[in-house]
Amino acid sequence: MLSREENELLTRVGPEAPMGRMLRRYWIPALQSAAVVADGAPQRVRLLGEDLVAFRDSNGRVGLLDENCPHRGASLVLARNEACGLRCLYHGWKIDVDGRVLETPPEPDELNFRDRVRATAYPTYESGGFVWAYLGPPGTEPPRVHFEFATLPETHRMIATVQSECNFIQNLEGVIDSAHSNYLHSNAIKPAAGMEATVFSENRKFDLDRPSNDGKPRIEVQDTPYGFRYAGIRVPTRDPETTKYVRVTLFVAPFYGIVAAPYGIGFLQMFVPMDDEHTMFHYVRYTFDEPIDDDARTRHHAWGGTRMGIDLDERYRKTRTRATNWLQDRAAMGRGESYSGITGVNNEDFAVQESMGPIYDRSKEHLGTSDVAVIRMRRLMLDSVRRFTTDGRPPLGLGEPVRYEKLRAEERTIPIDAPWQIIGAFAGEPTEPEPARPG
Numbered sequence: 001m002l003s004r005e006e007n008e009l010l011t012r013v014g015p016e017a018p019m020g021r022m023l024r025r026y027w028i029p030a031l032q033s034a035a036v037v038a039d040g041a042p043q044r045v046r047l048l049g050e051d052l053v054a055f056r057d058s059n060g061r062v063g064l065l066d067e068n069c070p071h072r073g074a075s076l077v078l079a080r081n082e083a084c085g086l087r088c089l090y091h092g093w094k095i096d097v098d099g100r101v102l103e104t105p106p107e108p109d110e111l112n113f114r115d116r117v118r119a120t121a122y123p124t125y126e127s128g129g130f131v132w133a134y135l136g137p138p139g140t141e142p143p144r145v146h147f148e149f150a151t152l153p154e155t156h157r158m159i160a161t162v163q164s165e166c167n168f169i170q171n172l173e174g175v176i177d178s179a180h181s182n183y184l185h186s187n188a189i190k191p192a193a194g195m196e197a198t199v200f201s202e203n204r205k206f207d208l209d210r211p212s213n214d215g216k217p218r219i220e221v222q223d224t225p226y227g228f229r230y231a232g233i234r235v236p237t238r239d240p241e242t243t244k245y246v247r248v249t250l251f252v253a254p255f256y257g258i259v260a261a262p263y264g265i266g267f268l269q270m271f272v273p274m275d276d277e278h279t280m281f282h283y284v285r286y287t288f289d290e291p292i293d294d295d296a297r298t299r300h301h302a303w304g305g306t307r308m309g310i311d312l313d314e315r316y317r318k319t320r321t322r323a324t325n326w327l328q329d330r331a332a333m334g335r336g337e338s339y340s341g342i343t344g345v346n347n348e349d350f351a352v353q354e355s356m357g358p359i360y361d362r363s364k365e366h367l368g369t370s371d372v373a374v375i376r377m378r379r380l381m382l383d384s385v386r387r388f389t390t391d392g393r394p395p396l397g398l399g400e401p402v403r404y405e406k407l408r409a410e411e412r413t414i415p416i417d418a419p420w421q422i423i424g425a426f427a428g429e430p431t432e433p434e435p436a437r438p439g
């Protein structure tokens, strides 16, 4: 449970909000690189409560500007993208990726408008099929972020993007909540109901015997420089007397989750706040050592519920929303064909997360022992925003170097008395339990 004040502090992301100011100190994945082509249509981007426009210029550079033209505010999403700049439709002002005003055709040259006006432009770089942007004060950028998937060939990854109609913390809480998969996703993880779809190739057939059916995982958390990792520890199906089944999940500040997937597959989820009540969700599935073929991509989008034109419109908005009751199929539930009545694993997550309302009032909740990782994330983020706001201390994950490209989750069955911390310590995390905290 959080107080109302803490809930506000945790969830508000606009330019004046403490969390919004802190989030602006991180590089943020703003959109997929493929969405902007050289001299092609500019794209509307909403990020941390700001309306922006992204475009790729004739030289391939990506610009991220305030959506409103610096002259009198016409939207630059309408602008012409020509010869290394956006030309506003209204009076023809032309602006480049750095926000420089190159031309102001109706104005007399001697007034030098060009030199006196500058559009708001945020720095960008590209990594792993995304355009990353920095919305913080100029000159305060931290080192660039390159996750593991960005170090692999493009053929080894697939990206899905979905707009969610709620605050980013609600979405983020879903990925560090190991207990829900036994319930919400019980349908999707049954072999008969689509497990096949997660298979990337014949070499990666899942072992269809579940390693554990234990619906009461014990959750243990280990703090790390980037956030924390935690273990969901379950009684395994085989050898329950001598072994334990452990799934390690990572929370990477400020809004990433890395989830364990078997057989050489990586799985990163990013919950990018568009504003207080909307989140752009990007998830990346990647294989460490072989390309993902087209069939596997198609199957996987069907399994997740992220098919463009079917599950999503061209701006990644879902057909399943509160207004359509997430298209829940009560008849399928009645026939025993579906636990949730909702098709697509991601849709199941979005349905329950959005059903809480755009920003859930956490002063009303009742947390249990399975919510330990959720509690830890909130505590770390609140501590971070308070320290950042009052003492100017670096936000969580920015105080010391993080080897993002090494971060990986893992699941394994290990001897019952081995420390779970030995699993998934790819980025040099301690492999022994931390000494108990006082109190």
Ligand code: FES
Binding pocket: 069, 070, 071, 072, 073, 074, 088, 089, 090, 091, 092, 093
């Ligand atoms: S509003 Fe853009 S040029 Fe006038």
Ligand SMILES: [Fe+2]
Binding pocket: 174, 180, 181, 184, 185, 349
């Ligand atoms: Fe989920």
